Amino acid sequence: AQSVTQLGSHVSVSEGALVLLRCNYSSSVPPYLFWYVQYPNQGLQLLLKYTSAATLVKGINGFEAEFKKSETSFHLTKPSAHMSDAAEYFCAVMEYGNKLVFGAGTILRVKS
Amino acid sequence: NAGVTQTPKFRVLKTGQSMTLLCAQDMNHEYMYWYRQDPGMGLRLIHYSVGEGTTAKGEVPDGYNVSRLKKQNFLLGLESAAPSQTSVYFCASSLGLDGGELFFGEGSRLTVL
Numbered sequence: 001a002q003s004v005t006q007l008g009s010h011v012s013v014s015e016g017a018l019v020l021l022r023c024n025y026s027s028s029v030p031p032y033l034f035w036y037v038q039y040p041n042q043g044l045q046l047l048l049k050y051t052s053a054a055t056l057v058k059g060i061n062g063f064e065a066e067f068k069k070s071e072t073s074f075h076l077t078k079p080s081a082h083m084s085d086a087a088e089y090f091c092a093v094m095e096y097g098n099k100l101v102f103g104a105g106t107i108l109r110v111k112s
Numbered sequence: 113n114a115g116v117t118q119t120p121k122f123r124v125l126k127t128g129q130s131m132t133l134l135c136a137q138d139m140n141h142e143y144m145y146w147y148r149q150d151p152g153m154g155l156r157l158i159h160y161s162v163g164e165g166t167t168a169k170g171e172v173p174d175g176y177n178v179s180r181l182k183k184q185n186f187l188l189g190l191e192s193a194a195p196s197q198t199s200v201y202f203c204a205s206s207l208g209l210d211g212g213e214l215f216f217g218e219g220s221r222l223t224v225l
Contacts, residue, residue, distance in 0.1 A: 009152060032211040043116075043202060043216040044155075051211035090154060097162070098143055098208050099170065102154035 002027045002095040006103035014111045019063075019078040021106050023091030026072065032094035033074045035065055038105075039087045047089075050074060061085070086110045114138050116217035118203050124223045125193045133188040133220050135203030141215075143208040144186035145170075146178060148199040149219070155202060161186055162208060193224045 007022040036044040048059025055067045065076045088107045092100040116137045147155040157170030159178040167178045177189045200221050204214040
């Protein structure tokens with residue numbers, strides 16, 4: 001079965017600092033990988049996804065993620081954090097049957 | 113464009129009561145899903161459907177039933193609610209293509225006393 005591990009349930013950065021949210025996956029086949037964001041009291045919104053094209057994937061709001069097969073990682077980054085980035089972020093891997101398996105989530109706090 | 117709509121958004125039940133959550137999508141998607149979200153556990157799949165008239169179990173199906181009588185609707189039922197079912201429930205839909213995006217509703221917060 002596929003699984004996803006997100007390192008760090010809470011990450012705190014200063015406004016303007018680099019954002020790095022870590023995600024490692026386990027998959028027996030080349031994976032489809034996703035990052036979703038959830039703002040308070042809202043549903044999940046797709047940030048970006050990897051579907052075996054370019055290993056560096058650019059998403060919305062200045063986020064990007066790099067797929068590294070050798071490290072089974074798909075870390076999410078943003079060069080400069082903004083207050084509006086405060087949210088919970090979920091990494092997910094798609095398994096057979098087009099079902100998403102989610103990590104536990106990382107809450108990002110942005111300090112002014 | 114409504115996307116995925118869930119009703120109700122909030123509900124409080126007593127242990128043993130029953131209820132149904134309704135999910136409706138207007139994107140003509142084949143696949144629909146029900147997830148529950150609990151703190152520190154991410155989202156876990158309860159049941160899903162790959163088309164009208166079909167349903168299948170996910171990771172945590174016990175205590176829930178589902179039906180997909182119409183393509184646009186996916187119902188999640190709790191026959192006898194338990195406090196362990198206190199959670200936020202999310203419905204999602206997709207075209208069912210490999211690597212295709214799941215579109216989520218805004219969630220339904222259920223409290224079982």
